Structure formats: structure tokens, C-alpha cells
Amino acid sequence: MTSAIDSRPLPTSPRLIATDLDGTLLRDDKSVSDRTIAALAAAEEAGIEVFFVTGRPARWMDVVSDHVHGHGLAICANGAAVVDLHAGGKLLEVRDLPRARALDVVRTLRDAAPGTSFAVELATGIHYEPHYPPFHLDPGATVATAEKLLSEERPGEGAPVIKLLAQHPELTPDGFLTLARTAAGQLASFTRSSPTALLEISGLGVSKASTLALCCAQRGISADEVVAFGDMPNDVEMLTWAGTSYAMGNAHPDVIAAASGRTIANNEDGVAVVIEEILARRQKQQR
Numbered sequence: 001m002t003s004a005i006d007s008r009p010l011p012t013s014p015r016l017i018a019t020d021l022d023g024t025l026l027r028d029d030k031s032v033s034d035r036t037i038a039a040l041a042a043a044e045e046a047g048i049e050v051f052f053v054t055g056r057p058a059r060w061m062d063v064v065s066d067h068v069h070g071h072g073l074a075i076c077a078n079g080a081a082v083v084d085l086h087a088g089g090k091l092l093e094v095r096d097l098p099r100a101r102a103l104d105v106v107r108t109l110r111d112a113a114p115g116t117s118f119a120v121e122l123a124t125g126i127h128y129e130p131h132y133p134p135f136h137l138d139p140g141a142t143v144a145t146a147e148k149l150l151s152e153e154r155p156g157e158g159a160p161v162i163k164l165l166a167q168h169p170e171l172t173p174d175g176f177l178t179l180a181r182t183a184a185g186q187l188a189s190f191t192r193s194s195p196t197a198l199l200e201i202s203g204l205g206v207s208k209a210s211t212l213a214l215c216c217a218q219r220g221i222s223a224d225e226v227v228a229f230g231d232m233p234n235d236v237e238m239l240t241w242a243g244t245s246y247a248m249g250n251a252h253p254d255v256i257a258a259a260s261g262r263t264i265a266n267n268e269d270g271v272a273v274v275i276e277e278i279l280a281r282r283q284k285q286q287r
Contacts, residue, residue: 011244014278015225017043018212018238019271021054021064022193023231024248027267030063037067039272042279044069051075051215053208055193055200055234057121057162058089065089077121077162078191078234079211080202091123095211096160097188097203099150105187105201106146109166112183113176118146119165132167164188164201171197177233191234200234209237227278229263229271230255246274 019025026032040050052064052074058081061074065085068074072086082093102120109116119128127142127149128134134141142149152158168176176197180190189202208230216226224243230236231248236258239245247256249265256262263270 011225011227011278013225013282014048014227014244015221016049016051016216016219016227017275018051018053018208018226018228018242020208020230020232020235020238021052021056023250023266024229024235025052025266025271026063032064032067033269033272035269036272039269039275039279040067041069043275046279046282048278049219049221051212052085053079053212053228053238055191057081057126058083058091059125061085061089073215075208075211075215078189078193078200078202079206079208080162081123082211082215094123094160094162095203095206096123096162097164097201097206099152099161101187101203102161102164102201103147103150105164105166105184106150108184108187109180113168113171113179115170116166116168118149119167120146120149121162121165122159123162124159128165132165162202166199166201168197173197174233191236193232193234207237208234209241212238213241227274229274230259231266246270 043050054076055078056076058076068085072084074083074085076083080095081091084090084092106118117129117132119126119132126138129146130143173192177190177192177199180199188204189206190199192199223241226242228238228242228245230239231251233252233254236254239259245259246261246263247259248270263274
């Protein structure tokens with residue numbers, strides 16, 4: 001068995017596994033390997049809940065919807081939505097970005113980083129500005145200025161804003177994130193998960209970590225009983241909060257610094273490797 005690397009002692013009695021998807025649980029071709037499917041099923045069978053915690057919107061969760069067990073819940077859009085995958089991605093809870101606040105963010109970033117273009121992720125779908133890289137998977141999107149997209153009239157007819165996306169054609173990804181947090185960090189939560197200069201903007205205080213903490217509190221699960229996995233800056237808060245956390249072998253340097261341990265890369269089934277070791281050690285202790 002391949003071992004997790006650079007990790008502190010594995011917990012033998014975790015109650016919940018929280019894992020990011022892209023770059024973490026999923027391979028680069030967006031598939032879930034047979035080994036990973038088996039590890040997730042084994043964890044659930046052993047009484048360990050599994051939560052998918054992702055920046056993806058609910059409508060992009062079909063890649064893992066067949067592999068969620070038990071509760072069927074997932075945390076989407078970097079903590080802005082809790083969805084029921086057993087019910088086709090039905091939104092159960094939304095922690096929205098108020099439209100007036102989103103407009104303030106748009107104005108501030110336009111001033112701080114000229115050339116920024118925006119997309120607006122609503123509970124009903126995504127819409128974007130003319131210069132924003134188009135979403136080919138969303139042909140029904142409305143194309144208009146962010147100011148029009150965030151008005152209370154169409155599109156969305158007042159639907160909650162799940163998150164705002166900001167793209168810059170020239171800035172570096174980390175440079176854009178630092179600039180945005182400096183200019184508008186008092187207005188919203190900023191993070192990123194793309195290799196390009198694409199920011200994901202949520203309501204102030206909304207993150208994977210804060211929503212996961214709420215879900216765990218509802219179940220009487222403490223942070224010390226959680227094992228978390230991630231690879232990009234939008235995972236940092238979650239990995240810091242969890243009692244045990246793993247950066248993938250392909251992780252961003254900030255993620256490696258935040259995690260308590262490290263596993264191998266997503267294409268080598270790094271999440272499955274750790275789950276297998278946890279379950280093997282549990283079985284050994286029970287003998």
C-alpha cells in the first residue's frame with residue numbers, strides 16, 4: 001500500500017471526511033477512480049460521514065452524485081450553498097452575497113484593477129459580462145454588464161447571488177487575489193481555485209470552513225473529529241479548521257503550509273490512500 005507522506009499520526013476514530021473535488025478527489029480528467037470510489041464507500045460503511053466541499057455550483061455535481069452515501073449532502077460554491085445530491089442538487093441552504101454588496105465589490109475592483117470582467121452565479125444559474133471567458137456548459141446565460149446582472153430585475157428575478165467571479169487578463173493569480181483582498185476585503189470573502197487570474201467572491205465570512213463548521217455542529221461533530229483534503233487557496237481555511245488535514249502532492253504552497261499533513265497527488269488517488277490507512281489502523285486497533 002502506498003503511504004501518505006509527511007503526515008502527523010493518522011486519527012483512528014474520525015467521524016467525518018471533508019474533501020475538495022477538482023485537483024483533490026478527482027483526477028485531472030475529472031473522473032473518480034475505482035480505488036477512490038471503493039475508499040469512499042468503505043469509509044461510509046465504517047460509520048464515517050463523507051462531505052464533498054467544493055467551489056463548484058450545484059449543477060456541476062453530477063461527477064460525484066453517484067458516489068455520495070448516507071446523508072447525500074454536499075457543500076458547494078465555497079460554502080455558499082448546501083445541496084442534497086440525492087434530490088438532484090436541490091439547494092437546502094444558501095449563504096448569499098447581497099446584491100448591493102456585490103455591486104460595491106464590482107465598483108471597487110474596476111477601480112483597483114482596470115480590465116476586470118465579472119460573472120454572477122445566481123441560485124438559478126450563471127450570467128456574465130461580454131469580455132468574461134464564456135461558460136460553454138451554460139448556453140442559456142445572459143450576457144450583460146455586472147451592474148445589469150446584479151439588478152433586481154432579470155436575469156434571476158431576485159434570486160440569491162451565490163458568488164461573484166472576477167477575471168483579469170494580465171495579473172497573476174496570486175497577485176490578483178492579494179490586490180482584491182486589500183482593496184475590498186472588508187466587503188466580501190475572496191479566494192481562488194483556478195490556475196488563471198480568476199477570483200471567487202462570496203459573502204463576508206462565507207467559506208468552505210465556516211459552512212463545514214455549521215454542518216458539523218448540527219451533527220455534534222467537533223473539528224478534531226474531521227479529516228480534510230484540499231489543493232488550492234479556497235481550501236486553506238477548511239484545512240486550518242479541521243483537526244487533521246492533508247494537502248495534495250499537487251497542492252498550492254499556501255495549502256501545504258496550512259495543512260497538518262501531506263498526501264500524494266490527485267492523479268495517484270491521494271485521498272483514497274489516506275482513507276485506506278485510517279481504516280486499516282482502525283481495524284488493527286479493534287483486533
